[in-house]
Amino acid sequence: MNQCRLRSLARIRRSLALGLRGTDYHVPARQALRTIQTTSQRRGVHDLDSFANGCSAAYIEGLYNKWKRNPNSVDESWSELFSGNDGSTAKRRPLQVAHSRKYRRPPVERIAVKARSGERTASGGASAAPAAPPSDWKNIDDHHVIQAIIRAYQSRGHLAADLDPLGIVGPKKRTSVDGSQRHAAREVLRQHFSYIFNDLNTVFKLPSSTMIGGDQEFLTLKEILDRLERIYCGHIGVEYMQITSLTKTNWIRDRFEKPGGLDLTKEEKKLILERLTRSTGFENFLAKKFSSEKRFGLEGCDIMIPAIKEVVDRATNYGVESILIGMAHRGRLNVLANICRKPISDILSQFHGLQATDSGSGDVKYHLGVFQERLNRQTNRMVRITVVANPSHLEHVNPVLLGKARAEMFQRGDTCGSTVMPIIIHGDASFSGQGVVYESMHLSDLPNYTTYGTIHIVSNNQVGFTTDPRFSRSSRYCTDVAKVVNAPILHVNADDPEACIQCARIAIDYRTRFKKDVVIDIVGYRRNGHNEADEPMFTQPLMYQRIKKLKPCLQLYADKLIKEGVVTDSEFKSMVSNYEKICEEAWAKSKTIKTIKYSSWIDSPWPGFFEGRDRLKLCPTGISTDTLKTIGQIFSTPPPSEHKFETHKGILRILAQRTQMVQDKVADWSLGEAFAFGSLLKEGIHVRLSGQDVERGTFSHRHHVLHHQSEDKVVYNSLDHLYPDQAPYSVSNSSLSECAVLGFEHGYSMASPNALVMWEGQFGDFCNTAQCIIDTFIASGETKWVRQSGVVMLLPHSMEGMGPEHSSGRIERFLQMSDDDPDVYPDTCDADFVARQLMNVNWIVTNLSTPANLFHCLRRQVKMGFRKPLINFSPKSLLRHPLARSPFKDFNECSCFQRIIPDKGPAGKQPDCVEKLVFCTGKVYYDLVKERDDHEQVETVALVRVEQVRRLLPQLLLFTITMIPRILQLCPFPYDLISQQLELYSKAELLWAQEEHKNMGGWSYVQPRFDTALLKKENESRCVSYHGRPPSASPATGNKVQHYSEYKALITSIFGELTPENKKRIEDRIKKQQAKAKADAQSKPSTKPPASPPKGSSPPPGKGESGGKKRSDSSPSASIAPTGPAPRKPLISLPSRPPRGGKQRSGSAPPPDLVDDASAARKMEPDAPAHDGSSPSAWKRSGSAPAPGVAPTASASRSPSRNPPSPAHDGISPSTRQESSSKKKSGSAPAPTRTPRGPFRTAPSNTEFIKRRPAKDSGSRNETQSTPGESELDPTKPQP
């Protein structure tokens, strides 16, 4: 089939699908279409060319309607088609007939053709075909043509509409066959036009698919064409035939087509003029007073203000009490002044460059938010108008606004958007260009995200900065994206104020009636450059030549109304001068304003929340054991039996495990989370959790929404049934968009402080597609706009061998954006230190490792006297880790959030005996604990420490212990608790262990803060050394073998190699476990689930959910354990301890006299490049030397086989070594002093220096380098 035919078929398919989609239409229509297609595939092109055009859907529809009334009233071939009798012979006939008839063929001829065709059929159809009833076939066919013409205007009329005030774009008027000038000549009517009859006065009966006749059933052809032309090809181009709902298309058709439906009264016209005077007057005034200031004026689209005003008026009339507006820069000040009625003097004061009296960084005037509550004089009703503060990033305010609107609806108990309405104002280039527009639009019909219709207004000035539309989009209209949600799109010429107002009216009526999105595309121009200082003639010379000649819309409309006698010239002049006077008075007033307050531009005030509250009071977060039991029991109970809810067997097992936990008074992650949610719900706090797959949980651990196994859409959520008077709980799987959904939840959290609003990333890695929301709203929103939000981001994060994009939530980025000063040791003696620290930081960053801490942390979010975003890196394997459970006592009234969890092992009683203090955060803690056990450090490490322990107490030679406190709240940094630990273990070597790469994870954040804490201590010479993966461009390897080898390198760098004794012990232990498991299995063949699981369901209890998942897949520690599948030899070799040379001590602080001067000098070399991935200055600060025992370079980790890594015995990268030796050669070794960095900086000795000493690397490299071929080694056996 050629392209033309394909297009024809596509068109007819669409027409049929759209036009005939009524309840009982579509079956035969589809069949008809299928028949047509089948036939067309068999036939030549000519069969269809004239038949399958864009307008024949109307024709077919007409026939179909007729057939429905009386099957004999249409040709037999159509009858066969519609009745579904599409036998092989019948299939071809309708086409032949329809085509050959070409609408106009006289009946006699047509019947003849039919007969001929019948003769040709094998079935002898000619003799069987009934004779056509006597009728005026010419007349019928002519009516079909009229119907097709009407349909053509309805669906394609907008293509010929006169939308561009500049007259550059759009079809020109052409002379039609009737001699009149018509826009629609080519674009719309195409070949129909050639069938226009010679006699324009012929009267036709109007089909039911049009309302142009009003009460009249008959119109002359001329009148039909004139009316259609006026409605569809005038200053409004309405795109609505794409809407799949017949009710909606009929409604729109009705509104536009009904005669007189678009007429305005004199008063209405006068009101438009008044509003236009204000809109234009405001821009003129600003232009006069601040000619060179950027204000992003609306000139050229001035009518947008009266149009919005119309929407507001009408909406308030319909009962809307709160209107939320999201918009960018263009016309924003005008909206504030003339829609919100923000005092003009306040707006003008923003131009005066005044000092703000409150804290924060502020924002430019055309980004500020506004919240105004006022009486709408037109409707005499109170209305709240909010313009949400927004960043420069175009369109990204959209989801935020929608979330805020949705939350307001929730607060008001508005379940259909009747009291709250969002309006979004777009630019043409950004509407079509920014993906977030599409992503946000897709929320419009989702049950938990819908705002029951948003009014979109495009201020379409036909240029984006300096870029013409033809270079900025591929679609015909900038609004085409709205078609994905079936929104009607009303394009309107900005220089026709009345048409604009009509569109505004229809839009708000449509939204009120159908609760769906609608778009008004106001096509205007931009009188100035992108901003007022820009020269547009550089880039759009011809456009601007025209613009210069064009009278402003206000003038054009005033002339029109004066001509019509609606206003007099003097009335108009006084309108203009009155508004000028208002502006002048405001100007004078603005000059008396001496300071500004950022808080007077807040868009989301929380009245009553801050007043009378001690913001620094941290309320307890623990709850009673009774509450725990109640929540636990309900959360672990299947739906009540009376509901006959069929629950999946696997879920029943999970619930049984939960019951067991409740009985045992311990909680795993999901139970801990449920305790937090349930207890808040009990206290009347609304909880909302949204994100991809959150109902079940990406890792299948949550299971809040249970699905009936044999009834569709029947679900049960036990957290909805905790207490009779509990607050509502909303957990919702979202669309697959991080940007829109996170923005939405952020907006939701802005509406009220009394809600816990959470967004969970599927994996933390994907949150960067919402980076703009994170950067411009969550990180900096409070600073810029004094607006608080307690939104929670839950970002699954941990290195579990799942590859580069399933491992890291990018802790480092969030920490890097935290605004606590790394160099200032805070006043930890302050009684309110903890709360003050939280209040003063821009967000809280946590990496929690116990369910109890998650519980307290989430509850703290709403217990604080202020709101802060919480970024929590949540676990993956820990969700089921047997050690990652919390006893009930950790949730009770005596418990609280723990910012750090000190190691509570036996060594705590003898802190002086502790040799190593390893700080860490997150999941790696559990790995370290296991490895510490496996390494039996007490006996083995002492020897390694020979050199180090010289400065320790003698008994340490025999008693060496590693302490592992966990830092759970990374930001704000818990200085007080860290300092306590440093004090307590004053002789221990300090280590920071992380599983992330060196340029990632928490290291770059904690290192300077550790330094600050250490420098605060007198006579402190220690610093913290780094133990983790080397720097890398990629967050994680995708190669399991490499992952494990990196992991092992990290472990070895802290604990050294497993000794033969260690390995023997581990082997014995495993054998014992295996034997026990075997014995258990023999004694009780299966742990009984409540009922036998169906195929493919969850694993049996005993193994639990985790039992079903191979540990080796997710847990490095599991995989390197001897029980795991035989791991391959790591590609990166591990350092052995003790290191060669005797003096070296990986990661230990040598006494100052042992510091290698030369390596220290290298470290201090100011110009030394940062081979380890840190910046040179960070490198200088020490503590940032390459990790001992880890792969030395990023390149090595990228391609180990081609670029084999050097051994990590000394933790020095080859490049660093090279660097060192070259520096040595050049003899440029300065004294080993540290550069003071902050107020507390002195020059302590550097534990890193000795680790960086070059080893005999060539030998060791050969010794330890392994190739994949050699890698099938038992990890329990000693490594070479």
Ligand SMILES: Cc1ncc(C[n+]2csc(CCOP(=O)(O)OP(=O)(O)O)c2C)c(N)n1
């Ligand atoms: C996401 C984003 N990209 C680029 C810019 C820079 N920028 C500011 S305005 C503008 C042109 C916008 O054109 P349009 O959407 O048509 O609005 P107009 O300014 O013409 O009203 C651009 C590219 C921005 N602010 N945000």
